[in-house]
Amino acid sequence: MDKSYSEYRAEDIQILEGLEAVRKRPGMYIGSTGTRGLHHLIFEVVDNSIDEALAGFCDYIEVTIHRGNAVTIADNGRGIPVDIHPQVGRPALEVVLTRLHAGGKFGGTLYKISGGLHGVGVSVVNALAEWMEVEVKREGYRYRQAFRRGEPVSELELLGEADDTGTRVTFKPDPKIFEEVEFQYDIVHKRLRELAFLNAGITLVLRDERSGKEKVFQHAGGIRDYVRHLNLHKEVLPEDPIYIQDSKQGIFAEVALQYVNADRELILSYANTIHTVDGGTHESGFKAALTRTINDYARKHNLIKNGAFTGEDIREGLTAVINVKVPEPQFEGQTKTKLGNSEVRGVLDWVVSQMLTSYLEEHPAEARRIVQRVILASRAREAARRARELTKRKNFLEHSTLPGKLADCASRDPRRTELYLVEGDSAGGSAKQGRDREFQAVLPLRGKILNAEKARRDKLLGNEEIRALITAIGTGIMEDFELSKARYHRIIIMTDADVDGAHIRTLLLTFFYRYMKPLIDAGYVYIAQPPLYKVTPKKGKKEVTYLYSDEQLESFLREMGRDFHIQRYKGLGEMNPEQLWETTMNPASRTMLRVTLEDALAAEQLFSTLMGEQVEPRREFIQCHAREVRNLDI
Numbered sequence: 001m002d003k004s005y006s007e008y009r010a011e012d013i014q015i016l017e018g019l020e021a022v023r024k025r026p027g028m029y030i031g032s033t034g035t036r037g038l039h040h041l042i043f044e045v046v047d048n049s050i051d052e053a054l055a056g057f058c059d060y061i062e063v064t065i066h067r068g069n070a071v072t073i074a075d076n077g078r079g080i081p082v083d084i085h086p087q088v089g090r091p092a093l094e095v096v097l098t099r100l101h102a103g104g105k106f107g108g109t110l111y112k113i114s115g116g117l118h119g120v121g122v123s124v125v126n127a128l129a130e131w132m133e134v135e136v137k138r139e140g141y142r143y144r145q146a147f148r149r150g151e152p153v154s155e156l157e158l159l160g161e162a163d164d165t166g167t168r169v170t171f172k173p174d175p176k177i178f179e180e181v182e183f184q185y186d187i188v189h190k191r192l193r194e195l196a197f198l199n200a201g202i203t204l205v206l207r208d209e210r211s212g213k214e215k216v217f218q219h220a221g222g223i224r225d226y227v228r229h230l231n232l233h234k235e236v237l238p239e240d241p242i243y244i245q246d247s248k249q250g251i252f253a254e255v256a257l258q259y260v261n262a263d264r265e266l267i268l269s270y271a272n273t274i275h276t277v278d279g280g281t282h283e284s285g286f287k288a289a290l291t292r293t294i295n296d297y298a299r300k301h302n303l304i305k306n307g308a309f310t311g312e313d314i315r316e317g318l319t320a321v322i323n324v325k326v327p328e329p330q331f332e333g334q335t336k337t338k339l340g341n342s343e344v345r346g347v348l349d350w351v352v353s354q355m356l357t358s359y360l361e362e363h364p365a366e367a368r369r370i371v372q373r374v375i376l377a378s379r380a381r382e383a384a385r386r387a388r389e390l391t392k393r394k395n396f397l398e399h400s401t402l403p404g405k406l407a408d409c410a411s412r413d414p415r416r417t418e419l420y421l422v423e424g425d426s427a428g429g430s431a432k433q434g435r436d437r438e439f440q441a442v443l444p445l446r447g448k449i450l451n452a453e454k455a456r457r458d459k460l461l462g463n464e465e466i467r468a469l470i471t472a473i474g475t476g477i478m479e480d481f482e483l484s485k486a487r488y489h490r491i492i493i494m495t496d497a498d499v500d501g502a503h504i505r506t507l508l509l510t511f512f513y514r515y516m517k518p519l520i521d522a523g524y525v526y527i528a529q530p531p532l533y534k535v536t537p538k539k540g541k542k543e544v545t546y547l548y549s550d551e552q553l554e555s556f557l558r559e560m561g562r563d564f565h566i567q568r569y570k571g572l573g574e575m576n577p578e579q580l581w582e583t584t585m586n587p588a589s590r591t592m593l594r595v596t597l598e599d600a601l602a603a604e605q606l607f608s609t610l611m612g613e614q615v616e617p618r619r620e621f622i623q624c625h626a627r628e629v630r631n632l633d634i
């Protein structure tokens with residue numbers, strides 16, 4: 001890209017301290033040394049490339065996962081500077097890679113991605129890499145330097161001439177630091193797609209040399225495309241998402257929104273590309289403006305008699321993505337996922353009021369339909385409230401006795417207790433025998449009956465399986481939901497590793513997402529990870545090993561080299577109670593996945609596609625995935 005903008009001088013880089021601190025306490029810098037921290041290494045480097053893009057110097061970023069788990073991040077930004085740093089007397093590249101430094105000082109980037117877990121610097125990645133190699137093209141030349149565990153192992157070398165610019169970082173995570181060094185395609189995929197939505201105009205490419213998978217992310221429509229993607233295969237209003245964008249007081253703000261025919265509300269907010277899971281001032285400014293603007297419009301056009309719509313009525317069925325760029329973001333809360341800058345609230349409120357008012361005035365047909373939707377939501381809420389008071393629904397949810405199929409646990413302390421949702425009666429039997437009945441409860445569910453689940457609430461409550469589930473969990477659903485009434489703080493979905501199992505998991509996640517969303521927000525929902533394989537040596541001591549993925553099996557066989565008998569589990573029913581306990585239920589030895597809102601949302605989207613009103617997307621999906629589905633069911 002254009003070199004004439006390079007205003008950076010080496011003395012801009014502030015030096016703080018060496019990297020021993022990072023290797024001593026990696027968690028302090030990257031959050032954890034588990035899967036999350038591992039992937040953070042990639043995202044840290046990508047964030048640096050995104051910073052180049054935000055500063056206007058980069059529009060292409062490529063991530064390659066190599067065999068053996070090294071990874072390359074390449075961009076076409078200005079390239080890390082290579083001139084000699086005046087204080088240190090070393091090339092700036094070496095300084096950037098070997099010293100912790102203060103962010104926000106380089107090259108006059110307007111919106112640096114910093115705060116939260118991000119923004120710790122490429123040097124942190126270097127420190128936690130077994131080895132790293134950095135190649136830079138800058139000012140007509142190509143350079144290279146290599147490192148090991150954060151220390152340079154070569155001088156900065158001049159490799160030759162170059163007619164473009166960019167940075168290419170390749171590293172292998174240090175197995176001495178990380179418990180797990182296998183990069184997961186899906187995690188990287190998710191983040192790169194998100195970054196492509198948040199930065200319209202940038203092309204991100206993901207390549208996985210282990211599997212040959214490759215994906216290009218490029219969304220000219222930015223967050224409008226994001227909203228379309230979230231609402232895929234749903235009935236939407238308006239046809240094109242409403243898009244709002246403006247800059248005020250150095251703060252850039254954009255919002256895209258659209259309604260769907262459902263009763264959930266989905267607002268995703270971002271600040272400097274960080275997903276602010278706990279919201280913050282950008283979200284509250286947006287909500288305030290949305291409520292006021294819709295009420296003002298309805299009043300002005302005599303669509304509302306007296307009173308006002310509540311924010312909840314107005315947000316029913318809403319999908320919105322909020323994206324702000326703030327020069328000095330403050331992230332609050334334990335997980336640093338809440339935007340704190342108070343000036344942002346006013347900016348969002350102003351920008352959204354102004355532009356949404358214009359939109360409504362200029363699109364009277366859409367505006368009327370939106371208000372009508374809100375009126376329906378408001379009436380439904382009112383009717384539901386009255387019905388609740390009059391009928392036995394509340395009684396049913398609160399006082400009905402526990403379902404007969406539930407094998408409850410002895411403890412009544414929800415912080416300790418777990419509920420296993422198990423597919424089918426036979427696996428249910430093994431789980432009941434294998435569990436620790438002190439704190440583990442088991443509820444067997446029958447897949448076929450669950451299949452009758454329909455979006456309508458009354459139908460839903462008529463379903464016996466669903467009723468058993470609701471009473472066992474104890475929280476009630478939707479407006480009646482009360483987290484404090486949860487009878488278990490871990491609700492664990494345990495299904496077979498086949499198509500039916502995947503189907504039931506999708507159904508359950510969709511149900512939780514639509515009717516008990518706070519349960520997911522609270523982190524109470526888990527997916528059990530039963531082993532896929534049991535291997536026993538053919539000769540010698542018959543020591544049994546359980547393996548949980550194809551990758552694990554492969555590396556186990558590669559390392560051990562001996563002859564093994566391999567059994568692939570087709571279902572939970574093939575394990576006896578002791579095996580099920582040891583491999584999947586025993587807290588001391590099991591692994592579980594905690595379900596995130598994104599996981600549940602993805603399940604809900606899959607469910608809409610498969611079960612929704614629209615036939616065409618379902619046919620397409622089944623045709624597209626027929627092969628994978630067959631492969632799954634071995």
Ligand code: 0RA
Nearest residue numbers: 006007008048049077078106107167
């Ligand atoms: C320090 C200063 C400048 C850019 C960078 C570092 C930089 C780091 C990375 C990491 C991956 N890709 C990157 N691209 C750039 C500013 C350079 C200037 O002002 O010319």
